[in-house]
Amino acid sequence: MTQRFSTLFMLLVLLALTACQPISMDTKPSAPEMTSLISEAEKRGDYAVAAEDYLAQAAESEGALKSAFQYRAAMMQYELGELAEADALLAETNLEQLSSREQLTANLLRADIAVLNLDGQRALTHLDKIDFNSANQAQQKRILELRITAYDLTENMLEKALAHIKLDPKLPESERENNHLVLWQTLLKMTPQALDLYNPGQPPAEDSGWFALAYAFKAYENNPEAMEVAIEDWQYSYPNHPADIEQLKKSIKTPLRLPEKLDLIAILLPDSGPAANAAQAIRQGIIAAHFNARSNVRLQFYDVRTDNTADSNNVITQYEKAVADGANIVIGPLDKTSVELLAKHDELTIPVLALNRINENKTTEQHNFFQFALAPEDDARNQAEYAKKKGYQRAIVLSPRNEWGDRVAEAFTNEWQKSDGQIVTRAKYDESENDYSHILTPILGVENSNQRYQNLRRTLGLSLEFEPRRRQDVDFLFMVGRPLKARQLLTQLRFYRSGQLPILATSHAYGGEPNARQDIDLNGLIFTEIPWMFSEQSEQDPAYAAIRRQASGDVGTFIRLAALGVDAYRIIPFLTAMSHSEDEKYNGATGVLTVNQQGQIERTMTFTTIQNGLIEPLNNE
Incomplete structure (x- = not known):
């Protein structure tokens, strides 16, 4: 937007x-x-x-x-x-x-x-x-x-493209490259017939050049030799056009093409090390989905060592072994180091559906490398988009004083400020503490309210009736916290007069298992959650029952990770169509899934609240 x-x-x-x-x-x-x-x-x-x-x-x-x-x-x-x-x-x-x-x-x-x-x-x-x-x-x-x-x-892609073209001369030079890329992606959503029919000009006009170039790419996308000839003709007709052909070529992701019949799916997950518990939940999700599908495709698991350095990592060896064994596609790896190593591999002869996401400042040129993750940054960005949709402008950000809290808060802040949202104040809390009055009263402005009262009482020399008020220059508070801290923080926020101030959070604030007596402290909290957390959706999925029987410990985390495994398995037959178009969607256990131009699987989740201690979808959001 x-x-x-x-x-x-x-x-x-x-x-x-x-x-x-x-x-x-x-x-x-x-x-x-x-x-x-x-x-x-x-x-x-x-x-x-x-x-x-x-x-x-x-x-x-x-x-x-x-x-x-x-x-x-x-x-x-x-x-x-x-x-x-x-x-x-x-x-x-x-x-x-x-x-x-x-x-x-x-x-x-x-x-x-x-x-x-x-x-x-x-x-x-x-x-x-x-x-x-x-x-x-x-x-x-x-x-x-x-x-x-x-x-x-x-x-309306035609009018959108024409508006991009009309906007271009009004932009500073630094913004035109991005405008060209967005214009290009818009044109590529049109059919070759529409590009030819609605071309708004003649050579060598700039607007005509954009439509003609997109036509060359779309009409000959399955014939590389003919496309090269068409591009040479285009360059002759539009010699001074601003389109950077090489840059535009890079923006076009070669669609995945899986064989119609799969024989073997290789799964690269660790058997031990710090990611072993997460891998076990994902593994159970894959197996449950496979059993439910009654498929003849074989599954084969390969152990990827994660408690090592990049130099001794065995992910490339295991990938090449899977290829030699005849695998058609790989699910995994899970840890970020292994994902980054595989993304940089010289040649991926079979597609990879990685279960993590490489750092945003790192890129991959691989055309059949997909990234699917339950990244906390995604939750934070979803909440920034929600706040923007609600028309909010000014935010308070509250997060734990650690690397995880900083990551989530930074992701929210970056997305929020892209839409001109303001951060009025940012505070960090220590997860080892239980009393947060020294943090909450300043950010809510209660101290200022008390100070104004004291000044007025001294000035008038009278004892006045007084009730502290929170600051009125903020629209909502974005909170990062796990279930115990989220409950403590919400209770104390209410005590310190947060009143009707909307409190937004990530899914980490909810434990994942219905407990009305415990979660009544979360009443009114707004967060995003995966479909499997709602009984009316999860109970219709046969794989969920098998997963639920195996869940133990941190049930919410186990179910979310198992849902990731289920979707990773089930999405495979749809990857070809989804890699062709960002408009192709898959309704999965973790959300509504799409594939973007970078091969990242993006999730749209349900906005949720807690009422009477129980989770329920937020109506009309």
Whole structure:
């Protein structure tokens, strides 16, 4: 999703500009009246008070003045993150009574809110009301960015591609390469026939060149020799085109092609070492899925040593042994070192479905190397996307003081800030402690509330009734914690007046086994979870019953890992289609699965909450 429009600076600049425009006396308030609309509360940044002031004045006004007050109230609501209220106010406002600049701003804002609500068609309706040529350069850029996202939501690849092309000259040089790559991926989702029919120009025009190049790749994707000839012809027709052909070639992942009939699946997992317990749960998941499928395919397990250095790692030897044994595909390895070594191997003659993910700053050129993991970073990114969809803007981040906590918090922060989300404060807690008052009262602002009370009491010399209040400048708190700490933290957060502040977390906060008496402390927590954690879904899966009988110890972790093994086995017949298109989905035990251009299997999980101590899907999320 593109970044959200309307930083505070841009909105105030636009508002100031509108206040200075010539206004017709018979339809709009006079210039002095318009200037007086900007309240003192807005000037000092107190948007909640400003919104109330504007609404009160709108109720006492009529005609254009009423519309102007409603417009400003909507702007304040937007700045407060109250998107539904802002949109409703603008819907009630007679925009035709506003200046042309205000009308443009209002329609942009409504389109932005529609995009945040994933309503592409409504966003386009608002954008169609804007005179593109009357907008300034920054506004034109934003209009096109919103159109791109809206067309993506409505799956209109043609218009999305044309919008990317129109956006390109408005971007700084540093952003054009990424725009070209996204444009390229958009064009590749169109058929050769559509690329040829809707080509918007003729050689050597730049827009025509993009469509013609995509046509050459799509029409001859199964005929490399013909494709090379077509590309040479294209280069002759479009000699100065900005497309970097070699870079675009790299972005095209060669689709996997498995034999129609599999004989042997090799599984590379450790029998001992630090990853042995996790490997055992995954192994049980693979076996349960295999038994349930009643397949004639053979399974063969290969021990990969994980308690060693990279120099003595045996993963390459075991992979080559699997190839020699006639395996058609490999599931594994599990530990990150082995995955990275196999990803760098000179030639992978059979596909690999690794059960971990290589570091993001490392890449692989392998075309039949897939990565499937239950990475905690994925949970964190999902929660950032959830918060963005809800229209939140300001967050508190709370995580344990260790490497795991830093990883998850960093993943959330990076994803959150990509969409212009703000981190108001970040705090770390020690998992060995039980009392977190020294951490929670500062981040919730309770100390400041107490201090204000003490100052007021000293000033007045009176004893006053007082109830501490938490800070009001945050929209939610993102918490990283395992079940015991999550329960402790939520209990103490409520004690220190967190009130209705939404608390978001990763799946690690939930133990995975129904225990209403214990988990009632998690009531209201919002987190993501795999489908197998919901009885109505897991009970329909025959493999789940076999897994559940074997689960012991940390039941939640065991079931999640076993579900990973089940999906790793079951997804194999679908990998060919999924590697062709990111639109191909598989509904698995760990979530809705897709394969991205990097060969990573991405999971979309269910947003979940706890009610009366029991897990349940979050409605309408």
